[in-house]
Amino acid sequence: MDADIVIRAEGLGKRYVIGHQAETERYLVLRDVVTRTAQSAWRKTADMLHGRVIVSGSSFEEFWALKDVSFEVKRGDVLGIIGRNGAGKSTLLKILSRITEPSEGRVSIKGRVASLLEVGTGFHPELTGRENIYLNGAILGMTRAEIKRKFDEIVAFAEVERFLDTPVKRYSSGMHVRLAFAVAAHLEPEILVVDEVLAVGDVEFQKKCLGKMDEVAGQGRTVLFVSHNMQTLSALCSRGLVLSEGKVIADSSMEAAITAYTVQVATQNSSAPHILYDSTGVKSISDSSVVRVEMLDHEMAPKIALPSCGSVIFRIWIRSRSALPQGSVILSIRTASGMTLAKFETNPRRIQPLKQAGDHYVDCCIDSLSLMPGQYFVSVGLAHYGVRLIDWKMDIGTVLVAESSDPRIEMSGYPEGPLVVQHRWVGEPAPQTHLVAGPGC
């Protein structure tokens, strides 16, 4: 066997107990309320006496966030972990970084692990930048001497020299993120566990962070990296692990893993291809969420094939237990390699899909989907407009754009790039009989 293995997970599983609220009737009788409250109080007392966790709700369900996950990581591997929301990626990282313990199975780890599940963990707004560097460094596992040695480097990387003695609460969010990432980037553990933290800062800074990650990976360190960005993953990672519903569905090279992931996303709804996503039958834990997404044509009939530059309506159903007048619905389209092409969001000043609690829908009508033929991923979300995301369903489904039959849409000899842009060429017209050969021929 290989002596180079630094992480070995065997039959790893993590179970959570979640509670469900009973269907609440419209009109409640006082007697029912009293009985229910008494029942719940009785159950809570019994739970506490048995030392169990109090779960609110009237029925319980066991939920396996991870089930029977086994894999090995060798020294120097850069492992990318991909999977849709709720596939168990974060749970896996939390187990590996010792934040939570597995419910079954075991992991053996050789070497010092540092985990970076969030940028700026433990930053204190009242403390200055300088003080926060020491605080955050210590929290991430650096020694004081180590931080002192790298202090200047960290400050230079974050570009905050002038504000070192200003409390962090006066920082702009950009500065905040830069400082936090700078500290994290100077960690030097044997094994680095990174959750999607690169989705921060401006493009310039993201590039810098990627460069730093590349450097870390190049030093022969072992890195486990979760991301939704396939381009980043394929650039950085040598191996890929695909999770789906808590299980490993692929453990291979990064390219093969991305393909497996793409296939998984594409084939999940083969029975009714116009329904990209449907969880209307599932009782949700969250208060507000997207429950269904379907594709329709302009007569509101199901639509499956989308020609390049054709029209389409995305009908997004949302369910909420409370009214959200400032709620907005988001739809985004990206390429299979992970580049976002377009992102649309409703503005609550004009449309308020959640004026009342209950199930509602909004239609995102696209008159001309200016995309080249190919496969695209759709994500939808619900947000508190301009404040925060409430629900985000990543890559709920794929849209297959077919070649258009419209003669006005002319393709190039070798199509490249995802966009169809309305354009025309002006120049020397070709003779009617034959094409002009280039100079030198």
Add this chain to the structure above:
Amino acid sequence: MSENTLSDHQHVLILEPGRAERHYWRDIWAYRELFAILAWRDVAVRYKQTVIGVAWAVIRPFLTMVVFTVVFSRLANLPSDGMAPYAIMVFAGMLPWFLFSTILSEASGSLVGNANLIGKVYFPRIIIPSSSAVVALVDFAINIAMLFVLMAWYGFAPTWRLALLPAFVVLAVLASLGPALLITALNVKYRDFRFIIPFIVQFGLYASPVGFSSAVVPSAWRFWYSLNPIVGVIDGFRWCLLGGESALYIPGFFLSLIVVGLLLWLGVSYFRRTERSFADLI
């Protein structure tokens, strides 16, 4: 066979359900720098954006002392311990009481207050409540300086027993950490416990001999009165500081010691048993 490949030269960490840490206390030692920096953070932040800052640490005990002296000595006509002025006796009892109540209130909410750390980074969780206790020690140092000023004002000289004070400070910290660890761990699971702390602090102030000498407690009850661990601690402080006739009631003191030890054992063992699930519950 798989065991051999992983454990040939380096320390191998094994994560399994219900697995106890083999090197629990050594691990905590390895994280001493984090302990120091978290304690420093709590101290640094405590009086930020306050107008009079550290003066709060002076005003609170001073006013309490004045009120207690007036109420218990002037109005209730209770006797002091031996020759010591009443104000000094009250202050000597208040030192360990404030240390206890501050540790209890700071530490019991500390885990829930640092939920973001617990959910994102690993370190031995016991560091959080114990580092928050350092804040109470800083206030304690200020208070003890005040006591010496007060003693100089009254022209009251301490005896050789003062040299034993550090031992009683350690006892006071241990007496506070036991219940603090228990309550902070319980508070993660059942948030009811954060409502208990103000009760303990409010009632405890009168149930413990802070404003009066424990010598005024009828002797039939005195032994059972020492079931309150703070009784032993306060008596010990007065014995050190007041000297002279402040006698230590030995059976009661040992009962208090046993209760302190029991609570500490209970707190630490409950904390250790539950800390691995903190991140899932918080």
